[in-house]
Each structure stands twice: as C-alpha cells, then as structure tokens.
Amino acid sequence: MAKRIQFSANGGPEVLQYVDFTPEDPAVDQVQVANKAIGINYIDTYVRSGLYPTPAKPSGLGTEAAGVIVKLGSGVTDLKVGDRVVYAQSALGAYSDIHNVPAKNIALLPNAISFELAAASFLKGLTVYYLLRQTYEIKPNEIFLFHAAAGGVGLIACQWAKALGAKMIGTVGSAEKAALAKNAGAWEIINYQEENVPERVAALTGGKKVSVVYDSVGKDTWEASLDCLHRRGLMVSFGNSSGPVSGVNLAILNQKGSLYVTRPSLNGYVTNREELTLASNELFSMIASGAIKIKVAEKQTFPLAEARRAHQALESRATNGSSLLIP
Numbered sequence: 001m002a003k004r005i006q007f008s009a010n011g012g013p014e015v016l017q018y019v020d021f022t023p024e025d026p027a028v029d030q031v032q033v034a035n036k037a038i039g040i041n042y043i044d045t046y047v048r049s050g051l052y053p054t055p056a057k058p059s060g061l062g063t064e065a066a067g068v069i070v071k072l073g074s075g076v077t078d079l080k081v082g083d084r085v086v087y088a089q090s091a092l093g094a095y096s097d098i099h100n101v102p103a104k105n106i107a108l109l110p111n112a113i114s115f116e117l118a119a120a121s122f123l124k125g126l127t128v129y130y131l132l133r134q135t136y137e138i139k140p141n142e143i144f145l146f147h148a149a150a151g152g153v154g155l156i157a158c159q160w161a162k163a164l165g166a167k168m169i170g171t172v173g174s175a176e177k178a179a180l181a182k183n184a185g186a187w188e189i190i191n192y193q194e195e196n197v198p199e200r201v202a203a204l205t206g207g208k209k210v211s212v213v214y215d216s217v218g219k220d221t222w223e224a225s226l227d228c229l230h231r232r233g234l235m236v237s238f239g240n241s242s243g244p245v246s247g248v249n250l251a252i253l254n255q256k257g258s259l260y261v262t263r264p265s266l267n268g269y270v271t272n273r274e275e276l277t278l279a280s281n282e283l284f285s286m287i288a289s290g291a292i293k294i295k296v297a298e299k300q301t302f303p304l305a306e307a308r309r310a311h312q313a314l315e316s317r318a319t320n321g322s323s324l325l326i327p
Helices: 040-048 115-135 153-163 175-184 197-204 224-228 250-256 273-289 304-313
Strands: 002-007 017-021 029-039 065-074 084-087 098-102 106-108 141-147 167-174 188-191 212-215 230-237 258-263 301-303 323-326
Touching: 002 304, 017 029, 029 084, 029 115, 029 258, 029 304, 065 115, 084 115, 098 175, 106 141, 106 273, 115 153, 115 273, 115 323, 141 197, 153 167, 153 175, 153 273, 167 175, 167 197, 175 188, 188 197, 188 304, 197 224, 301 304, 304 323
Parallel strands: 141 167, 141 212, 167 188, 212 230, 230 258, 301 323
Antiparallel strands: 002 017, 029 065, 029 098, 029 323, 065 084, 084 106
16 A cells, blocks of 8 residues: 545645555556655646546546656566656646556656656756747847746756846746745846836846846736837746736737747647656756756755645745655
C-alpha cells in the first residue's frame, strides 16, 4: 500500500486528501518510479481549482518528481530498474510515493544532481528553456520583460538570461522579491506595486520598448504587457496566476502595433524523447556549470501529507523560487 494526494471535487487547498492506494503495474512503454522528491508547480493549483479540467475524479495531482525506477513495463529497453530519473510531463498523480510514467517522458538524472534539486528545477527549467531558447530566441544584450521574476520559473529565467548575456527586466511585488531577482541576475527590476510597468519599461529602453514579454500572470497584466512591446513585438502568455485572459478583441493587437501573441506550453515543445533529451541536457549543463543555482528554502519543503499547507503557501504568494513535497 502506498500514499498519494487526491481530490474528489474542485476547490481550494482543503479539497486535497492524503489517502492509501495500491499502485498498478506499469503499462506498455511505462516505468514505475519510487518518488524521492516531488515538484510543486502553480499549474497544480489550476488543476485542483478546476481552471484546467481533469478527466475523472477522484484525481491525482502533480506531474513532476524525481526518484528511482522500480519496475519496467513491456517495451521499455533504454531504461533499467535502479536508474535515477526525473520527469515533468506525467499523467496526473506525481503527488505520491509511487507513480507510473511514460518512458518517453523520463530523463536520466546525472549523479551530480540530487533528487531534491531535480524536482525543484525540472519543469521550471524546461519551461525557461523553451521560452528563452525556442518560443523566442533571446540574443546577447537583448532587453526583454519577464513577469513574476522572483517565482520558481522567474528566478531560473533571471539566471539563464544572465548566462546568455541578455538584459532581463523582471517585475515583482515586493522589495524582498526585487532583491531576490536582482541577485539572481535580472538586469533591472520593476516593483509593480509602486511603479507603472509600461512607463518604466519605456524609460529603461530609451522609449524603444521591448521585442518580447513573457507573462505568466494573465488577466492582471495582459494590457500592461501589450503596452511594453514595440511594433510587431511578441507577447508570450504562458500562465494565469491572476486568472485567465479572456474576451480578447484581436483588433487591440493592431492598435498597439501589429503585435503577435502566442500561448505556449511545454507539451507543445517537448513531444518526444529526442526533444526531452536535448532540453534536459541543456538544463543540466547550466546547473552543473553553476550558471543556474536552485535553492529550496526549508520552509518551502513539505511532507507529502501536508500538500494542503504547501498549496496555501504557494497561493498566498509567500513563497520564493521552488517548493517541494517529500514522500
């Protein structure tokens, strides 16, 4: 008998239940992983609340963890029992002791990287990889805007941008978060509680504005983000922490300078083992070189049984960087 987090109805953190379950054997082309550390991501709150629908309830939660392979399904030939691995694109259910994952979504974990470090960085790091390297390829000395710069994804983006020699303007909501993002490598910081974001971006760029804005906040920042872009700039909307962007009049893109908008996700960029290997190798090399450092505060590491408390902390905006669940 193993333990997992599940929910039978959508709602706040209180709907999460810590229950016994009997893991099924891995299916064809799957492996069974004994999780050692589980990544908590903001998207998990969208699934729990119902913003992102689940196929059936009761449902598991979470898609990211690091651990050890304990069983192989038929058809798996390039992985073995005992391999240290990490994954970020599983079916829901990573908030558990044991989870079955498609082999194509498994990356081998170098010995130099701990389970905790891997689970804290994999989904967020792969997200930064596709955003800065593929959705729009950030060039050296390029100035761009990235919202929520002190979040889990944002702090990795600060470091990756610095490694690329680019100039990232990060938005934050407090002086404490401003210091975190600046120390991580952001070129400039805008505290949106105290400053007008488009005006500050215009000032920092000599009135030129930026080519690309990365926005995981959604509803609250949509209009301001468009106002930070120069003619034919690209708006990358990749999250909804303040609520989804809806009711958009496409004519506004014309009015603000023939702008482009994309709504990407990792699943649109990493679709097979080859793409996963390419992305994870670049991420792991950045971590191994020290260009990207991942810190998980002790107060942001929770026992699996306390997933409710972890979600409360995440949604209160009290967290910085990455948070973990430990089975």
